[in-house]
Amino acid sequence: MSLGPYASFIVTSYIAAALVVALLVAWIAIDYCNQKRRLREIEDSGVVRRSGRSATEP
Amino acid sequence: MGGLLELLLQHCLESATAIKEREAAKVRGSSDRYWKAMTLIDLVNPTRFLSLTARLLPFLAAATTIILLVGLYLSAAAPDDYQQGATVKIMFIHVPNAWLSMFVWAVMTTTALGTLVWRHPVADVAAKTAAPIGASFTLVALVTGSLWGRPMWGTYWEWDARLTSVLILLLMYLGLMALWRAVEDPSRAARAAAVLTLVGAINLPIIKFSVDWWNTLHQPASVLRMGGPTLDRTFLIPLLVMASGFTLLFVTLHVAAMRNEILRRRVRALQMMQARASSNDVRAASPASQPA
Structure with missing residues (x-):
């Protein structure tokens, strides 16, 4: 597959899109781990939800 | 897949039970004019949402990956x-992202109505998380x-109507994200953000029709237009597959x-409970609160 004289523009476009998507996925995955960790820490300190169920469970 | 269907069925049955209870309350005379709409809104609550997403996310992620990979292959194979x-x-890459930039704001506009009319907590959550x-x-x-x-044009940027209106859309997204961070109470932030979102929705038709209303460097619509797409099938099919993949990604x-x-x-609710409990402990332990 030859991309011609404008290959750098095409490749940069795809890399930029992939980078933004990768950052979004990483941000969401890290945020999920952080929230779960914070909930576990609070529960370990003895605070529970009014329902009595674990906050880390749905 | 069977487990997912079972969960969805169970979810529908639970919702049907909730609707029956509402109807019974309505017959008893305790209803108000929002009951009918509320039964639909009640289908989503945070706990149900979490249990549904736990099962749904792996399937969504797999479908997104497969469709995007197929789309990338078709894009690479498309002729010049x-x-x-x-x-x-x-x-x-460009067109699906441009469509989604407007689609996401349209989703946020719908959730803004959920926030302002029904004050539904999941509507706030949906709006806040869609913005980034x-x-x-x-x-x-x-x-x-x-x-x-x-x-193609000989320039990276031109202050024409389409490009400028999309730049304004980006600034509005950033403004909304800043607003959510600036107000500490989520319910107050949600209402302010909902109003801003509804006002910002005016920009959507401006973006869409800017190429028709003004003389711009950007080409007019060639897919979503009256009279059908003008794009050849060899380009249209990869484009639609990529658009489906990006929509699933969203x-x-x-x-x-x-x-x-x-x-x-x-976390916030539990931290507040923790703070309340510790302040009660301090009050109980202080000498001023002890009987003489």
Whole structure:
């Protein structure tokens, strides 16, 4: 597959899109781990939800 | 897959039970004019949402990956355009992101109604978490548009109606994200953000029709237009596959981000309970509160 004289523009476009998507996925995955960790820490300190169920469970 | 169907069926049955209870309450005379609408809104609550997403997310992620990979293969295999050459391949990234930049704001506008009319907590969560994802799609649309514009138009940027209105959309996304961070109470922030979102929706038709209303450097619509697409099938099929893949990507990321936000609000609620409990302990232990 030859991309011609404008290959750098095409490749940069795809890399930029992939980078933004990768950052979004990483941000969401890290945020999920952080929230779960914070909930576990609070529960370990003895605070529970009014329902009595674990906050880390749905 | 069977487990997912079972869960969805169970979810519908639970919702049907909730509707019956509401109807019974209505017969007893305790209803108000919002009951009918509320039964629909009640189908979504944070706890049900979390249990549903736990099962749904792996399927969504798998479907997104497969469709995007197929789309990338079709994009790579698409022939060069007779005028634009290989730069037409930028279209398969640029156009889906440009569509989604507007679609996400439209989703936020719908959730803004949920916030203002029914004050539904999941509507707040949906709006707040959609904004960064929408901003990312808008950024990709602008960057890839510039990279496509340089070889085709001879410039990275032109202050014409389409480009400027999309830049305004990006700034509005960033403004909304700043507003959410500036107001500490989530319910107050949600109402302010909902109003701003509704006002900002005016920009959507401006973006869409800017190429028709004004003389712009950007080409007019060639897919979503009266009279059908003017794009050849060899380009249209990869474009639609990529658009489906990016739309699924948005749904997957949005659902995951909403799950995180619900957990964040649980953290906040538990921290407030913790703070209340410790302040009560301090009050009980202080000498001033002891009987003489």
